[in-house]
Amino acid sequence: MRRCRADSSVSGVYVSALDLFSIGIGPSSSHTVGPMRAGRMFVDELAARGLARSVVRLGCTLHGSLGATGVGHGTPDAVIAGLRGLAPESCDPDEVRGLWEALVRGETLSVAGVPMTRHDIVFEPFARGYGHPNALTLIASDDTATLLTRTYLSIGGGFVVEADAGQPVASSEAGRHAAALPAAPHDAPPAVLPARLPRSTYANAAGLLRESAGRSIASVALDDELQMFGPDTVDRGLAAIWAAMSACVEAGLSTRGALPGGLGVVRRAADAHSQLAARSSGSVSADEWVAVYAMAVNEENAAGGRVVTAPTNGAAGVVPAVLYHLVQQGATDAEVRSFLLTASAIGSIVKANASISGAEAGCQGEVGTACAMAAGGLCAVWGGTPEQVENAAEIAMEHHLGLTCDPVGGLVQIPCIERNAVAASTALTAARIALLGDGRHVVSFDTVIETMRQTGNDMSSRYKETSTGGLAVNVPYC
Structure with missing residues (x-):
């Protein structure tokens, strides 16, 4: 996963147009696009660690602003879609809409092969202290213990930061933007991009x-x-x-x-x-x-x-x-x-x-x-x-x-x-x-x-x- 190049102490502040202008879906970059990327990052990490097949429960807690206005902004839908492996750059918006409503009706959804219900998503609108008002915590468990937990910060524009690592993840995988239209297939893997930095030295x-x-x-x-x-x-x-x-x-x-x-x-x-x-x-x-x-x-x-x-x-x-x-x-x-x-x-x-x-x-x-x-x-x-x-x-x-x-x-x-x-x-x-x-x-x-x-x-x-x-x-x- 490519990291955002915005450390002015190293090489200037320039963020690529391919990141700043990120092709995604509505209604919110911070409440929809960012949480979807966080969900996908989480399941990708589970797979990379060889833990995916052991998961029997997935949970999500939406903190602060994500908890306060997440339903109106489609945040639960976005998180579920991301956990299903969808990416905002390439998914069909129709695949995202209505997932939360299904859970509210009492349905159980299969998410990354794991059954998920309404009670697996928790809202904490007054929670603070995570480093940004837009925070969400994802957790994966087996029958006896927690396998993986991560807290992500959706810092605006679709950019996501792991709260513990403090490393911003680029708002998009620019290779998707660079691909010829129409968009890449829904199951297209993330592009592998060169880890190069901008040459600019300006900070303001x-x-x-x-x-x-x-x-x-x-x-x-x-x-x-x-x-x-x-x-x-x-x-x-x-x-x-x-x-x-x-x-x-x-x-x-x-x-x-x-x-x-x-x-x-x-x-x-x-x-x-x-x-x-x-x-x-x-x-x-x-x-x-x-x-x-x-x-x-x-x-x-x-x-x-x-x-x-x-x-x-x-x-x-x-x-x-x-x-x-x-x-x-x-x-x-x-x-x-x-x-x-x-x-x-x-x-x-x-x-x-x-x-x-x-x-x-x-x-x-x-x-x-x-x-x-x-x-x-x-x-x-x-x-x-x-x-x-x-x-x-x-x-x-x-x-x-x-x-x-x-x-x-x-x-x-x-x-x-x-x-x-x-x-x-x-x-x-x-x-x-x-x-x-x-x-x-x-x-x-x-x-x-x-x-x-x-x-x-x-x-x-x-x-x-x-x-x-x-x-x-x-x-x-x-």
Whole structure:
């Protein structure tokens, strides 16, 4: 299993675009994708240790935020799917949905050859002390003793850390992204990847600007990608990521009906898109287009469909919406690559110096980061200098500071879908403002990131993906 390369003391903070943009399923990167990967890691370790045939019971305890909003986010379904050997990069979303509901009905499921019931999954929403609000413990036993127990931390964006080892596991196996579409077969083994590190030495935005002197931020990121994977894997990987993003937008624009979960939220993107398309040419603003595209993605995410973490599922609509609009306006393949690479460099800095996890930093860490990534990528494609790109990212993040994560019913629907639409429009505004200047500004992106980190630390846990405050308690949900 490949380890995430984000140790700034060794080789810079850059996280590969093939990891940061991880193809998976909805509705949550931290509550669905991460737990599924943890489940698969657990059964893989059982097999590697020769213990799989001795297991007669599998148990899972969901701690903290995973326990508080796990049902609404599909966490029990995801854990069971992972224990069955499924991977979010390649599974059919239909194979994941409804597993928890079956257990609640009193059914017994066969999981890795072991019978599993409702009582094998335990919720501990008030548990703390594991090192991150998103923690889960998996345990395997035989008739007399515990064979293996592991606690994993789902730290946002689908990245998973073993609590005892403290080693982050990459959010994806980039070989899956690099494979030609369609996705690899469901039983495809994990790709074996070279254990190479990025060449970058920057630890923050100031360092990134120094490295990008005389060239673009995208070229700095590309150097890291080539160092890690080589040109063929990078080319195929970026193409696969964009293909998945584009397909997600289009799926959302063509699907109607109510979203699952009991809130009665009706999909709006398809009808809104039809309304915009019916209007005369030139009467529809870019802000309207990107808002609808973002809603389309997040409706797909809320339905548990195929999405790309960007950098999380809850914020998955912002980057694809802005990039999809650019492509509709004639952006070239080279510009798509520049956008994704620039956005990856920005997201990497945020992840290394603060957090992209809603359970840790609130939605400022999710949608705020996504908006910064989209604004920076857009500014770069529109011809901005590295200094203007950094300014665009700073503007976008600054105006998301303090944003809470309070999903109604623990579902990634209210306020998440509209929030992505608003942030996509904000990304356009941030890029425009940055391009009106020369890149010089008072507040640096690094300062805003540090402010976001401090704000997240100060924010009550009620407003960090626990659904115990804000809209989650003031909007009726029965």
